[in-house]
Amino acid sequence: MSGGPRIIMHLDMNAFFASVEQQCNPALRGQPLAVIGSGRTVVTTASYEARACGVKTGMNTWEARQACPQILFVVGNNRKYVDTSTRIIAMMRDYTPLVEVFSIDEAFLDVTGSLGLFGSATTIAYRLKARIRHELGLTCSIGIAPNKLLAKLASDMQKPDGLTVIDADEVASLMERLPVGELCGIGGKTVRKLADLNIFTCGQLGRYPLAILRQHFGIVGEQLSRMGRGLDASPVVPSQDAGPVKSVGHSMTLREDLCGRDALARYLLQLAEMVGRRARRHRVAGRTVHLVVRYDDFTTVGRQRSRLTATSQSEAIYHDAMTILDSFDLSRPVRLLGVRLTGLVHQHEQLPLFPEERRAAAMAAAMDEANDRFGEFTVTFGSLLTTAEKGSRVISPAWRPDGIRRIDVT
Amino acid sequence: MAKPEKVRVAAIFEPGRGVRPVWFDRQRRQYLVKETTYRWQDRVGDKPLLHFAVTDGEALYELVYSPLEGSWTLLDQQAGS
Numbered sequence: 001m002s003g004g005p006r007i008i009m010h011l012d013m014n015a016f017f018a019s020v021e022q023q024c025n026p027a028l029r030g031q032p033l034a035v036i037g038s039g040r041t042v043v044t045t046a047s048y049e050a051r052a053c054g055v056k057t058g059m060n061t062w063e064a065r066q067a068c069p070q071i072l073f074v075v076g077n078n079r080k081y082v083d084t085s086t087r088i089i090a091m092m093r094d095y096t097p098l099v100e101v102f103s104i105d106e107a108f109l110d111v112t113g114s115l116g117l118f119g120s121a122t123t124i125a126y127r128l129k130a131r132i133r134h135e136l137g138l139t140c141s142i143g144i145a146p147n148k149l150l151a152k153l154a155s156d157m158q159k160p161d162g163l164t165v166i167d168a169d170e171v172a173s174l175m176e177r178l179p180v181g182e183l184c185g186i187g188g189k190t191v192r193k194l195a196d197l198n199i200f201t202c203g204q205l206g207r208y209p210l211a212i213l214r215q216h217f218g219i220v221g222e223q224l225s226r227m228g229r230g231l232d233a234s235p236v237v238p239s240q241d242a243g244p245v246k247s248v249g250h251s252m253t254l255r256e257d258l259c260g261r262d263a264l265a266r267y268l269l270q271l272a273e274m275v276g277r278r279a280r281r282h283r284v285a286g287r288t289v290h291l292v293v294r295y296d297d298f299t300t301v302g303r304q305r306s307r308l309t310a311t312s313q314s315e316a317i318y319h320d321a322m323t324i325l326d327s328f329d330l331s332r333p334v335r336l337l338g339v340r341l342t343g344l345v346h347q348h349e350q351l352p353l354f355p356e357e358r359r360a361a362a363m364a365a366a367m368d369e370a371n372d373r374f375g376e377f378t379v380t381f382g383s384l385l386t387t388a389e390k391g392s393r394v395i396s397p398a399w400r401p402d403g404i405r406r407i408d409v410t
Numbered sequence: 411m412a413k414p415e416k417v418r419v420a421a422i423f424e425p426g427r428g429v430r431p432v433w434f435d436r437q438r439r440q441y442l443v444k445e446t447t448y449r450w451q452d453r454v455g456d457k458p459l460l461h462f463a464v465t466d467g468e469a470l471y472e473l474v475y476s477p478l479e480g481s482w483t484l485l486d487q488q489a490g491s
Contacts, residue, residue: 023447025447026445026470136448374455376455
């Protein structure tokens with residue numbers, strides 16, 4: 001693609017999980033609805049009817065009911081959402097191969113090279129909206145702009161079911177009065193730091209002396225200045241061009257807060273098996289095992305341990321994770337555990353030298369083969385047999401429709 | 411609903427449009443599918459599964475078709491669609 005003006009689209013599904021549930025069950029349409037997790041009762045998505053009453057993502061069910069006494073709760077079905085998202089992404093790929101999945105319900109499309117085939121960007125947007133509505137009964141908001149930053153801003157401007165175009169010649173006037181916090185990538189902390197410099201709007205940010213921004217924000221200062229002017233040269237990167245992943249990880253919010261080594265061990269084994277299994281499936285191995293522990297007061301601590309040789313064996317990951325766990329204060333209640341493998345070696349094929357290692361590798365291969373055929377955790381460690389819920393119960397923000405980041409959910 | 415239940419289903423297999431359940435029977439009663447409100451795919455191991463949220467106008471049901479086994483299962487039922 002040449003360096004000329006680009007046409008970028010950002011598609012954002014409206015209240016995605018809640019809309020899928022409303023489409024599934026006609027009795028829920030038009031009702032204030034919150035989709036909650038199967039374990040802890042936290043709102044993952046609220047319908048627009050519930051949002052109008054003040055229900056927000058992250059509230060617990062009690063808070064949601066306080067805000068909206070007539071609210072209905074539905075336990076989410078992640079597999080339904082993953083399949084729906086995969087189908088929507090496939091529709092997008094009918095219009096351009098340059099689709100960057102941003103999360104389960106958001107994606108960027110570079111349609112610059114597609115205009116010859118389809119006419120205009122708005123034609124593509126209307127076609128996509130019509131297909132999504134016709135085939136799935138869902139609505140989305142689309143923003144069209146010269147870059148990703150502005151396309152994302154545009155899609156946020158009209159919700160639900162909007163289509164907003166920001167033309168190159170209206171960028172300057174739009175940015176002049178736009179609050180800095182409206183831009184994706186400028187969070188509350190940065191907004192406060194900018195306010196200390198008397199910067200409140202994008203116009204002010206774009207004009208601010210770069211040297212002072214660099215002083216306060218380091219190399220990010222330059223990026224902030226460009227953002228203030230509505231500039232963003234970052235390309236739309238399809239997953240196949242995104243380069244090798246740097247880590248494989250899983251985390252798990254426990255059904256209830258747990259204390260003590262033994263109580264946490266079986267969750268760590270489960271996480272180690274999930275990480276190991278995904279690493280083996282995609283033929284990667286890692287030299288460093290990370291463990292993250294989040295306590296009941298949301299204090300989060302992470303530690304790591306490096307190994308001499310890279311591994312993808314669940315038991316090895318588990319043993320390292322347990323060694324790290326022993327360095328934590330386990331008298332405090334824990335609400336979340338996460339295991340991650342980094343320092344990845346790709347196309348990993350290790351030939352074990354010693355009989356014990358060979359047996360372990362053969363056993364893992366046999367377990368993998370059975371689980372590939374009959375489903376995850378069909379054959380598993382004895383200590384996990386009594387665990388009622390196994391596998392990933394949340395859709396990670398890093399989820400992608402294909403490759404190593406396609407995480408199977410339960 | 412507590413337990414998944416194998417059920418007899420009449421369905422139309424339409425070229426290019428996939429499968430559409432028309433009725434299912436359960437405990438000697440036939441339920442006419444008035445609307446398939448949603449459909450999605452899933453996989454357990456190497457076994458693909460097609461899920462259908464259907465309504466007979468009174469309740470909402472989740473039917474699952476296993477193409478490999480050629481069998482239908484009633485997975486869930488919710489009152490008052």
